[in-house]
Amino acid sequence: MVDGFADTSRFRLVEAPPLARFVLRAPDTALKAAGKAYGLALPEALNHGASHGERGKPGARVALHLGPDEWWLIVPEAEGPDVAAALESALGSHPHSLVNVSHRQVGYVLEGEGAAGLLNAGCPLDLSEAAFPPGMATRSLFHRVGLMIWRMAPGLFRLEIDRSLAPYFVAALAEAAKDHS
Amino acid sequence: MTAFRSPAGGRIDRSKPIRFTFDGRQMHGHAGDTLASALLANGVHLVGRSFKYHRPRGILSAGPEEPNALVTIDRGGGRETPNLRATQVELYEGLVARSQNRLPGLRFDIGGINNAFSRFLGAGFYYKTFMGPQALGGAKLWARLFEPAIRRAAGLGRAPAGPDPDRYANRFAHCEVLVIGGGEAGLAEALRRSEDPACRVILCDEQAEFGGWMLVEAPERADEMVKALSARPNVTMLRRSQAFGAYAQNFVAIAQQLTDPLATTDAEAPCERLWQVRAGEVVLASGAIERPLVFPDNDRPGILLAGAAETYLRRYGVLPGRKIVILTACDTAYGAAFALQDAGAEIVAIAETRAAPGAGDIAARALARGIPVLPGTTILGTTGHLRVSSVRLGRIRPDGEAEPSGGFTADTVLMSGGWTPSIHLFSQTKGKLRWEEGLGAYLPALPAPGQAIRVIGAAAGEMPAGMRSPALGALPVAGSPDRVKAFVDFQNDVTARDLRLATREGFRSIEHVKRYTTTGMATDQGKTSNLNSLGIVAAETGRSVPEIGLTTFRAPYTPVTFGLFAGQARGDLFDPVRRTPMHDWAERNGAVFEDVGTWKRAHYFLPRRPVDATASGHAAMHEAVQAECRKVREAVGLFDASTLGKIEFVGPDAAEFLERAYVNPVKGLAVGRCRYALLLNEAGFIIDDGIIARLAQDRFHVTTTTGGAARVFGMFEDYLQTEWPDLKVWQTSVTEHWAVIAVQGPRSREIIADLVEGIELSDAAFPHMAVREGRITGTPCRLFRVSFTGELGYEINIPAGLALPLWEKLAERAAEFGGGPYGTEAMHVLRAEKGYIIVAQDTDGTMTPEDMGLGWAIGKKKPDFIGKRGLMRPDLTASGRKQLVGLVAEDRSRVLEEGAQIVPDILAPAGSHAIGHVTSAYSSAALGHGIALAVIEDGRNRIGQLLHIPMERETIAVRVVEPVFLDPEGARLHG
Amino acid sequence: MLLIRCPWCGMDRPEIEFRHAGAAHITRPGPPDRVSDEEWAAFLYLRDNPKGRVAERWRHVHGCGRFFNAVRDTVTDVFVVTYKAGEPRPPETGPGESQPTEARP
DSSP states (O other): OOTTOOOOSSOEEEEOOOEEEEEEEOOGGGHHHHHHHHTSOOOOSTTEEEEESOTTSTTOEEEEEEETTEEEEEEEGGGHHHHHHHHHHHTTTSOOEEEEOTTTEEEEEEESTTHHHHHTTTOOSOOSTTTSOTTBEEEEEETTEEEEEEEEETTEEEEEEEGGGHHHHHHHHHHHHTTOO | OOTTBOSSOSSSEEEEEEEEEETTEEEEEEETOBHHHHHHHTTOOEEEEOTTTOOEEEOOOSSTTOSSOEEEEEOSTTOEEEEEETTTOBOOTTEEEEEOSOSBOSSSBGGGHHHHTGGGSOTTHHHHHHHOGGGGTOHHHIIIIIHHHHHHHSSOOOOOSSOOOOOEEEEEEEEEEEEEOOSHHHHHHHHHHTTSTTSOEEEEOSSSSSOTTHHHHOHHHHHHHHHHHHTOTTEEEESSEEEEEEETTTEEEEEEEOOOTTSOOOTTSOSEEEEEEEEEEEEEOOOEEEOOOBOTTTTSTTEEEHHHHHHHHHHHOBOSOSEEEEEESSSHHHHHHHHHHHTTOEEEEEEESSSSOOSTTHHHHHHHTTOOEETTEEEEEEEOSSSOOEEEEEEEOTTSOEEEEEEEEOSEEEEEOOEEEOOHHHHHTTOEEEEEGGGTEEEEEEOOTTOOEEEOGGGGTOOOGGGOOOOOSBOOOSSOGGGSOOEEETTTTEEHHHHHHHHHTTOOSHHHHHHHHOTTOTTTTTTTTHHHHHHHHHHHHTOOHHHHOOOOOOSOSSOOOHHHHHTTOSGGGSSOOBOOTTHHHHHHTTEEEEEETTEEEEEEEOOSSOOOTTSOHHHHHHHHHHHHHHHHHHSOEEEEOTTSEEEEEESTTHHHHHHHHBSSOOTTOOTTBEEEEEEEOTTSOEEEEEEEEEEETTEEEEEEOTTTHHHHHHHHHHIIIIISTTSOOEEEEOTTTEEEEEEESTTHHHHHHTTEESOOOSTTTSOTTEEEEEEETTEEEEEEEOOSSSSSEEEEEEEGGGHHHHHHHHHHHHHHTTOEEOOHHHHHHHHHHTTOOOTTTTOOSSOOTTTTTOGGGSOTTOSOOTTHHHHTSHHHHSTTOEEEEEEEESSTTOOOOTTOEEBSOTTOOTTOOOOEEEEEEEEETTTTEEEEEEEEETGGGGTTOEEEEEOSSOEEEEEEEOSOOSOTTOGGGGO | OOEEEETTTTEEEEGGGOEEEEESSOOOOOOGGGOOHHHHHHHHHOOOOOSSEEEEEEEOTTTTOOEEEEEEETTTOOEEEEEETTSOOOGGGSSOTTSOOOOOO
C-alpha cells in the first residue's frame, strides 16, 4: 500500500523498505571475484537480474546487469558497509568503481495479473512474457520519468525510481490505474 | 414511432427508446442509433450551415467521412465538444446536440448573406484581400469591416471556454498483426491470422459494432465472425477506435472512445484512450468511401449518398425520404433503390450519368419494379430552401454539354459517383500509390522501405464491378458552368467554378490549388471531395490525374481531441515536480518556492508574523531577503543545496579524466582538498561550474549546477565512452543520494561543532576548500568547507533519507544564534556581493573564463582540456571582449534591472550600439545600496568610468567598479 | 516513434529511450597547438546534411546508457545498421539509393 495509490484485485503497489544500494562498474574480468565476494554470481547477460533470499531479510542479495559494465547491487540496509568492504577488498587489483547510492532511489514492487498492462500505460516496451521474460531487468521510461524494471515473475515487477521522481511516478501510475479498474 | 422509422429491421433496439434534444427540440430515437440516423428518423435533414456561405446543409454520409453534419455535443459540466460528426455520435439518453455556424438560428441565418456575395468570396478570396487590400478600399477597410464580419460568419463550431473535466488514458501495445477496419475483409483477416495462438492480433474499427457493410447486407454473418474472434484470447478487439495515424516501422496511433454512451460510467474513468501500437505487420482493411456527384445545387439538405441511404434504411431502420430521385455513375445505387422501394419509398427515377446502364440485368430489374431508368442523364439543378423539393434533369449530349429534359418533385436525391478506396493510412506511411483509371482512384502499390503494411479488401481496390466508376469531376451543365454552384468540397464550400478559376489564375499543382481554394482542408480532409477536385483540375488543364499530383495524406485521418494527445500529462502530471527532503519543512516555515528546472527550491521565507497587509508581495519579498542576508552575514544561515548535481568519479584514471574535462589542474589536488572548477564546451565557452573534491587518490566528488546536472553528466559520459575510452574511470550520479545543507556565516562552526564526529574542525585542520568524510549526528556524511557567500561555511552532504532530522536540529540551533534558513534569492545576493558568478545568469554561452575574470582557474601547463583549443581562437583572444565588472548607480539606492543595456554616452540615440548589459542586480543589505554585475566591452579597463543605462522614462548613470563588493581580501572566509 | 536496435542490448527498443547525439565518426583533432583554426572550426561546426544515408550517434540513455553509431536513411527513416562506438562504419552501408548520385564518367 503506497500513499496516493489505490490497490485493486489486479495489481498492488508496495514500497520497499530502506535498502543499501551500490553501483558497481567493472570490466568482465572482475566479475568472478566480485560475485564471490558478494555471495551471488553477477549475471553476465546484459539486462538480466539475479537474486537470492527475501528482500530486506538478512543475506538477501540482488544483482542487476543494466549496462555493459554496470551492475546494481541491492542488499539489506544493515549489510551495506560489510558488502562494500568485502567487494572493495576482493576487487583491489581490478580497476573498478563501487559507489553507494542507497538513498538515490526508491524501490517498489508492482504485482498482480494486471501489473504489466498497467505499466504499459506509460512504458513503451513490449511487456509480454515472450518479449520481457521473468529475469529480465532494464532501465526504461514511465511517461516522463526513467525507471528500472525487473520482472521477477510473470506478475511481479520490482521497480527503482530516482527519489525525487518517485512521487510523480506514483501519481502517474495512480492516474493510469483509473483506466484499469 | 417517429415519422421516418421503418416498421421493422435494422440493428437498433426498438425496445429501448432514447430521448435526446437537437437545438432544444425534444426527439426520440433508439439504442443503436447514431445522432444522424435518429435525426433522419425524425425527418430532420437540415443539421448545419456551411462554413463560408452559411448554406443550409444536411447529412451527406453515414460514416467518418461526413463533411456537413458537424454538431456540438454538450454533456454538461463543461463537457462540450464542437465539430463532432453526427454520423459518428452514438445516441444516448439525454444527449444534447446543437447545430453550429448559425446566426441566430438554423432555419433563419443572417450569415447566409455571404451566399449572396458568393461571387466575391470565391477561390482565393482571403489571399486576394490580404495581398491587395487597396482594391477593396484599403487596409483599414479590411481591418474594420471585412475581417470582423467574415471572421464572425465563417468558421466551425466554438472551442469550449473552460478546462476539460474529462480524463484521457494512454496505452502502449504490441502485437504481431494489427488489422485496421472491422468490415468483412478485416474480420476475415483477423480470424485467419489469430488461428495461431502465439500471434497477437489487434483489430480496430471506428464504429460501435464490427462488421462494416456486412451490418447492412449480412449482419448475421458479421455476428458470427465477431463471436468467433471474441473467443480467442490472443485477439484484442477495439470498438469505437479510429486508427488515425500510421508511422514508421508499423507504429499506429488509435483513438478509442471509452465512454459507452448507454452505460452509466464511472466519473473517474477516462473518456478516451490513445493506443500506441507497435505491430509486426499492419493490415489495412479500411474499405472504400462513396463519392458524391458534382452537379448544380447538389448541397441541399435531402441530397445524400446512395450507400448512406441504404445504410440508414437497412442498419438503422430509417427512411431518408419518401419521394426519391437517384443520380448514379455506378451500380450500387440500384441496391439502395430496391431496398428503399421495398420499404415503401417511391423511387421517382434513376438518372444514369452513364450512356449505358450498368452490369447485367440491373437496369432491367429496376424497370421491372416500375422504376424509370434514364441513361445519359444528369441533374441540372435542384430547388428547395431548407430541403430539396424538386430536380431538373438534363440529357448529356455527345459534345459534353447537357440539355434540359424535364424534372420531378422529390424530397430526397441520392447520388453515387463510385467508390474510392481508403488508402490514407497506407499513404501516411509513405507507401507508393498507383493510379487506377477504371476506378477513378489511387491504389496502394508499394509499401515504403521498412514498412510491413498490407492493404486488403475494398481499400486495395478489390471491389465488385458494380462499385467501380471511372467518372470524376463536374457533370455537364446546360449553358455556362460558371453560372451554377456545383459543390465539390461541401465542408469548405468549394465549387467546381472555384477550382476552374484557380487553374485559370495559374495554379496547376494540386498542392497549390488546395491552398488557394481550401479544397480538401478542415475536419474531413476532403475524404469525399479530393478525387473530384483532381478530376476538375485535370480536365481544365488538359492533363491526366496522375500528372496533377496528389496532396499529402497526413495524420490525423479524422479529428482527434487535444485531450487525447495531452493524455494524463496535465496539472501536476504535466511534468515531474522534484522536491528535496527539506521541502515540507520549508513549506511549513513560510517558504515561497521557485522552479529551477523541474525542482522546487525555496526562493525566500516569509516570516511567520502576519505580513503588513499594505505591503505588496514585492516589498514582503524584499524585506525577507534582506533579513535572510543579514542573518548569514551576522550569525548563521541554512541553505538547502540538495538540488546541486553531484557526480562521483572513481577509478585509477579519475584525476586524469577530470584534468582533461575541467579547465583546472586536478592531478595535483591533494586528497581532502577541493577546488572551484570551470567546465567549458569545445568552443571555449563556460557551460558549468562546481567544486571538485578529492576523497581518495582514485575517488572524487564533483558538483555541478542544478540546471546543468543532467547535461553535464551526459557530456562526461560521451567523453568517457567515445573520446577517451581507454581511461579507467567511471562516473556515477549521486545527486539524489546526498542531500546538501549549507551552513554559512560567522557562527556556522559553532552550530555544527558538537554534532560532528571524526572531523577536526579547526581552521588549521580543516581549512577553507577542504573535504572530510565522517559522521554528523551519528550519520555518515561528507563535510565540505566551502562558501558561496564569502562567509565561513560548510556544506553537509548527508544521505537524503536522513537529512530532514539534521536540518530540523540545525534550524533550531540557528534560531538560537539569531540565524535561520535562507532561500535562493538571498543566496544570489550574497554571492553577488562577493562577485561570484552564476553560470547561465552572468554567462550566456559566449563567455570565456578570462571574460569572467576567472582566467586564474585555468591550468596553464595542461596540454589539453575540453575547450582549450577553442580558447585559442582569434575571436576569443581579441581585445574588446565583454568582461565581468561591478556597477553601482550614481543614485546608490537604485537597483538596476537585469538585462538592461549599457551605453557610454548619456545622449546615445535609440538604436545605438550597447557595450554591455546588466547580468545580476540586487539590493545589498550588507552594503546598504544597490549592486549589480554586468558584462561590458573592455570592462576591466573601464573601472571608474561613468556609463549610462537608458530606460523607458529616464537614463540611469552608473559607475563601473570591481565586481567584488564585499571583503575583497576574503578575511571572513576564515572565520 | 521509431524502433532502434541497440547494439549493446541486442534489442529493438523504442525511440524515446534514446537520445540523438549528432554526426558519427567525427574525430576530435589534437593536440591543441597543432590544430589550425580552420580545422577546429570544421570540427566544431561543419557537418554534412545529406539526403540519404547518414552515420550518426545515439545514446541509449534510458536503457543501457551506451553511445553507439547508426546508419540511417534520412528519407525513409530506416535504420540500415547500428554498431558500437569505436567500430568502423560497415562498408556496405555507403550512401543509399536515395543519395543523389554524382555523374560518373
